[in-house]
Amino acid sequence: MSVALRKARVGIVVATAALLGLAGTVDAQALDGDRARASSAVTVPSAAAAVDYETWKADVTKVIDGEARPYLEQRIQNGGGQKQAIVLDIDNTSLETYFQLFPPTPAVQPVLDLAKYANEHGVGVFFITARPDVLDDVTRGNLKYVDYPITGLYQRPLGDIFGDAAEFKTAKRAEIESLGYTIIANIGNNTSDLVGGHAERTFKLPDYDGQLS
Template sequence: MAFLRYAMFLCLVSMVFCQENMDVEFDLLPRPLIIEYPETRFKNMTEELLMQCTSWRVAVESNNLGPWITIPTECADYVEEYMSGRAYDFDLQTVSKEARVYAKSLELGDDGMDAWVFDVDETLLSNLPYYSDHGFGLEVFDCAQFDRWVVEGVAPVIKPSLKLYEEVSSLGFKIMLLTGRSEDKRNATATNLINAGIDEWDKLILRSESDQGKSAVAFKSEKRKEITDEGYRIIGNYGDQWSDLVGTSVASRSFKLSNPMYHIP
């Protein structure tokens, strides 16, 4: 009996020892439920500053801030990290998905006069390669410098927007591209769009000489009115600035893409 108790004791000790070893080995293995992301610039920001910059971006996107010229200096790293990281892409995908769900839920008229309006910059085409060289909105906007970039015609497509464009095109919407770019950039803009996969549209509307000096809200409202005066129904509108979407002759439903880099009144 004593021998049996001793044997059981050794067995228990062995099990504990093995369990301890297993625990140690388990700790050395990857934990599949823990997702580790690369370090970001946010690690250099205090919690208070991070909250302030996040609050500032939310206020920008909800149109609660007045006209502003540049992003806050103290939020430069925050904006760069957001625009260059996964969060911006997730936000674009979310809006694109919601717009596609809306578009597919509609029954279009038989007359072919249902239209969808798209902005161009930071909506269909991304100027991130340009803004990455100019502080992601930290520098005061230089029109001449930006125009040289536009003429190059190399802006990449925003993929979630391309997906929406393809969806509404296949559904039978008339595609109206309405941009604040000047008329003299028509060829460069059209070529860039085609090379990026936006290869068909019904109208490409740019600022004529008589439109210079008008606010974006006034210019785009006037052009939307011209569209509706022709008998079109603007069912959807998709842009990165509130000035793309508000004013008069607005769409049945508008979709705002994120853009904390600049503000166009």
């Protein structure tokens, strides 16, 4: 299955959840009763059983805490007055979509901690996702619910959902740069999240040969 089709499938399932009232607009008040479940439960669909959750968490932590965080701390310190930004993918980068598809989906904790650190130090936090833009309320609400700072959120037009994800994401990073930002780090779990330039450094999280794409 192609990356575009996998990404589209995620969008379709999340949209279905919204239509069934499982996600809605995902505002904080509507989800208060689900907070404990969202922060601790791991629901693994049968098709996802091949990826071990604890192994995945450990592998993510190695990249974020072992590589991205030290780099980011040093790069921010040496910012030289630049208007800095980081760019994050969403599914299986910022949110644990593979393990809990229906919103509210828990945050990927090391990535959330990194985003908060960046935000606290004046760095813009942008999200670029292949999810369709008709899911803006669901996606934005989920990110806010798990406390991500959001400087900007870019989602694909519904008519482009099966288009080239790498081209879309590259164009949006260029658009962020046009706003005066220097993108000091770009983090994703798929090659399409990271290719195309317009970022000083890229950090790839595990996708286990496309299983988490």
